[in-house]
Amino acid sequence: xxxxxxxxxxxxxxxxxxxxxxxxxxxxxxxxxxxxxxxxxxxxxxxxxxxxxxxxxxxxxxxxxxxxxxxxxxxxxxxxxxxxxxxxxxxxxxxxxxxxxxxxxxxxxxxxxxxxxxxxxxxxxxxxxxxxxxxxxxxxxxxxxxxxxxxxxxxxxxxxxxxxxxxxxxxxxxx
Amino acid sequence: xxxxxxxxxxxxxxxxxxxxxxxxxxxxxxxxxxxxxxxxxxxxxxxxxxxxxxxxxxxxxxxxxxxxxxxxxxxxxxxxxxxxxxxxxxxxxxxxxxxxxxxxxxxxxxxxxxxxxxxxxxxxxxxxxxxxxxxxxxxxxxxxxxxxxxxxxxxxxxxxxxxxxxxxxxxxxxxxxxxxxxxxxxxxxxxxxx
Numbered sequence: 001x002x003x004x005x006x007x008x009x010x011x012x013x014x015x016x017x018x019x020x021x022x023x024x025x026x027x028x029x030x031x032x033x034x035x036x037x038x039x040x041x042x043x044x045x046x047x048x049x050x051x052x053x054x055x056x057x058x059x060x061x062x063x064x065x066x067x068x069x070x071x072x073x074x075x076x077x078x079x080x081x082x083x084x085x086x087x088x089x090x091x092x093x094x095x096x097x098x099x100x101x102x103x104x105x106x107x108x109x110x111x112x113x114x115x116x117x118x119x120x121x122x123x124x125x126x127x128x129x130x131x132x133x134x135x136x137x138x139x140x141x142x143x144x145x146x147x148x149x150x151x152x153x154x155x156x157x158x159x160x161x162x163x164x165x166x167x168x169x170x171x172x173x174x175x
Numbered sequence: 176x177x178x179x180x181x182x183x184x185x186x187x188x189x190x191x192x193x194x195x196x197x198x199x200x201x202x203x204x205x206x207x208x209x210x211x212x213x214x215x216x217x218x219x220x221x222x223x224x225x226x227x228x229x230x231x232x233x234x235x236x237x238x239x240x241x242x243x244x245x246x247x248x249x250x251x252x253x254x255x256x257x258x259x260x261x262x263x264x265x266x267x268x269x270x271x272x273x274x275x276x277x278x279x280x281x282x283x284x285x286x287x288x289x290x291x292x293x294x295x296x297x298x299x300x301x302x303x304x305x306x307x308x309x310x311x312x313x314x315x316x317x318x319x320x321x322x323x324x325x326x327x328x329x330x331x332x333x334x335x336x337x338x339x340x341x342x343x344x345x346x347x348x349x350x351x352x353x354x355x356x357x358x359x360x361x362x363x364x365x366x367x368x369x
Contacts, residue, residue, distance in 0.1 A: 008346070008350070009346060012346050012349065018327070018342070047349065047352070047353050047356075048349075050298060050299070050301075050302045051302060051317060051321045051349070051352070052321050053298070053299045053302060054299075054302055054303060054306060054317070054318060054321055054322055055299065055303050056206040056207055056209075056210045056322060057206065057209055057210045057213050057222075058205075058206050058209065059205055059206070059209040059219075059222075059223050059226055060223060063201075063205055063209070063223065063226070063227070064198055064201045064202055064205065066227055067198075067201050067205075067227055067230045067231065068194075068195075068197065068198050068201070070227060070230075070231050071194065071197060071230070071231055071234045071235075072194070074231060074234060074235050075235075076189075076190065076234065076235060076236075076237050076238050077235050077236060077238060077239075078238055079238040079239050080239055
């Protein structure tokens, strides 16, 4: 025995014309041969036809004029694709990926037993053992460096896009 | 069905600087946009403000309309987002999205209706009354499907949902509308179904 909900779903799909040819003929046979399906179909079809009769409301008579008065104060903004340079977007993506990759390399390099943390260095004239890198490269310095770079990158990008957008808007306005 | 120049022809003219032609698009879609706005805002003034905002936004972004979908689908996406952000901003007293509350409102509205008033309603009036008893989302979905000339795929784009989700939601919305009608317009439904 088919559940009521399933029957209604199949009938709605049939009424909306959303079912396959095969399903359509199955439903048609069910409607023709089963009184319960026939009654439900009739009921849903009535609702469907009524819904098609939904009336649209109308705004006030001045509506179009109001809109036209309002848009006369605006310009059509240039299409986003005209001022968003894909190379810039890719550049930002690459910047963040490199930052993340650098950060990960640094983190893994700090793990005990990591080969990255103790690279074999062979420089004859320079004794690296005497240089205390720990004072220069520690977590705080790294975070501050990365953050400053990220903020500078975003500020520069914002300036670049803003300048380009203004230029295009001026051109559109003149046009 | 639209007659006369196509939407894309009008848009091309507007983009070339013939701003006045935008009025043709406004006239073509204003009733639909206003109706959807009215599903969210109970006051006509608010709905008109939303509708006006939609057309201004659409005008400003017209260069972004790529023409790979129908203009109406693109416009209704703006309607949808504008209605939602308008509600968030102004917190208008709409019938809540919570269906239980919707039904409570519906019950209280119907209880004040005299039997002879109900009897006088035509079938169409009855559906139009019943749709106002639904949640804004349900009402919008039904309006888009039946009056907006939008397919399920287009509605899914407008509402930002999967097509199957839209299908299930539409099915449930119609079921709720049917239930509302049966509950509040018992006699008429009996007459209709007989």
